[in-house]
Amino acid sequence: MSQWLSAARVLEENTKEGNYFEAQSGIYALRRVQTLLETTFPQMMFLLGEPGSGKSFMLHHLKRLYEKKRLCVLIENPFLSPAQLLQRLLSCAGITATSHDVEALRLQAVEAYTGVDHLIMLDEAQLMSAQLREFVRILSDSKVFYFLIAMHQREGEEMLSLAHFHSRPHQVIYLGDLQPSECVPYLAKELQSVGFFNVEALLGKRLMEEAWRYSRGNFRNFKKCFYHLFLLLDYAQTHQKKEFLKPSLVLLRMAAIRARVLASELNTDDFDQLLHEARRKSGGKHKALVASLVMVVGMGAVWYYTHTALFSPHAKREKSLGVEYVAPSSEVELKTHEETFSSEPLHVKDEALPMEPLVEEQTQAIATQEAEEIAQEEIIKEEIIKEETIKVEHNTASVLQNPNLPPPTSLPKTIRILPFRGVSTATGLDEQY
Incomplete structure (x- = not known):
């Protein structure tokens, strides 16, 4: 068995394995559960998180921590009826059920768990029917049972928003995702059993960052990326594909497509088809990145010219209007x-x-x-005055003569007749002559 294949088998989904990684959100959730068990009265506790956030790992880890201190009951598969739940509780307490009646079984379970340190954990509770959830709430109202109910975050929040759940005493604990700074320690702890002691040097920081981005910090998807990456490396080694004997970003993208972490219409394990799909998607991404960079550089050049070359007070030449x-x-x-x-x-x-x-x-x-x-206006005024001036040519017929006087020795000169304003004898009005 190659080293890559051994690493892949370590990353197989196994919630019962004791190698629990205490991430930041996991440490907070674990301490919160421990505090509630030691300081509060029996009530419902809800462990909420996205699928693959590590809820099942947390429940198994709690069982390993408390199985020697208190009675721990872990129900992984949803039960089908209230009677099955009560019979399971009695069986874990070492008591044989004396009846098949639900009310009789409930009273028997209450008596068995009263005064006993215990923790009842229900996994995948979002698969339970509304009737069974209501029955668990009724059992919790007895103030006898400690219930830790793990379910998906969306379904859990919808259930807790209902009046008959919201009004009851309960505690909500959220389980978050893997942080970027936790990727290397998490993978190193998982792979140290197969001799991978320097994971960052072997895989590279860039590859770890891309794996976190593909998985968005989800524990399950992060493990799936590297599980399929190690399988592809083992295939390349056995089939003498010299270009892919070491971890690379192309192989990681192939692994993410194969694990269905990245959306793709391709659903195959064939190495060559995965390689073609990974390069096709990577090429499109690079083209988009280049186009974005060109646009940013162009906008930066325009900004520099308009704000520095034109308006800067330190420019060599000033632009004046x-x-x-x-x-x-x-x-x-x-x-x-x-x-x-x-x-x-x-x-x-x-x-x-x-x-x-x-x-x-x-x-x-x-x-x-x-x-x-102004000169042009003066010229125009003079022309208007010339046009209004009346010239009277010399005409002997128009000159008034006295018949008693001798005729004039010379012709009369040209005169200018100006208008006269006076009172008319006919109308008695002021008129112009």
């Missing part, structure tokens, strides 16, 4: 220029110019524009 203005030469160009200048954005000048000269140039340009506008 300058308005380029060209004075129009005619009224049409003036109108066109004003429409264009109001609609177009400011032109950014790339010269590293000081701010004061730019302000002076802008002020001069605005002053020049205002002066030209």
Whole structure:
């Protein structure tokens, strides 16, 4: 038998094995149970945890610890009726059942366990029917029995939320998952019997971290990953696959797929098919990682340019805004220029110019524009005055003459007739003539 195959057999599921690893959550749960047994009155205690968190290991470990101190009853398979439970309790206490009636058996069990240090542990209690759970609660109400009930966390919390359970005295103990820092000590303790004394050097820190990530800290899934990894290593050694004679991340992914820890449609033990599936998934992951890195680098470059190259006070060149203005030469160009200048954005000048000269140039340009506008208005006013001026040509017929006077020696000069404002004799109103 190869060393890899021996390591795989050590990691086979075996809750009765005495090599119990005291993880942080396990130590807390164990101390809590011990405290409740020694300081409180008999009541129900619930050990809750996710599937594979080590509840069954905890119950077997408690039995090994207390079997010499008190009467320990461990029922791993759910019983089918209240009578079966009572008969089992009487049998463990060394008493023969005298009746098949449930009430008579209950009274006999209460009498047998009164004043006796004991611990009754029920595993996989989530498989019990609602009727049997209610019967256990009734037995607990007698204040005689210490019940430690192990069940899945979700089902346990749902049951305890019911009024007839929530109102009764009970204690809840949670069993957590394996922590990343506990992976190496846990695996070293499991494999020390087959000569694996330096697990981290043999498997590598990176591989241990990936195994924890695949299993999400679940004890059962973590062991399954390495169980199948050692089987694959044994296969590679016996079939001369030189590329896979040592533990690697590819082999670990193959083991996780084979153990159904990683989701995959492939359900086979064939080495080559597992290798193809592992590389395919790993390639997709690497492509996604590269794409993410490219995007992050691109966003970082944009951020650096906008926040450092443009707006940093320590930049070598300052970017200043300058308005380029060209004075129009005619009224049409003036109108066109004003429409264009109001609609177009400011032109950014790339010269590293000081701010004061730019302000002076802008002020001069605005002053020049205002002066030209005033001159243009004066020209327009003069043209309007010329148009309103009335010229009267010399005409002898329009000149009033006195018949008693001699005719003039020269023609009258051109005169300007201004409007006269007076009162009309016909209407009596103020009119303009």
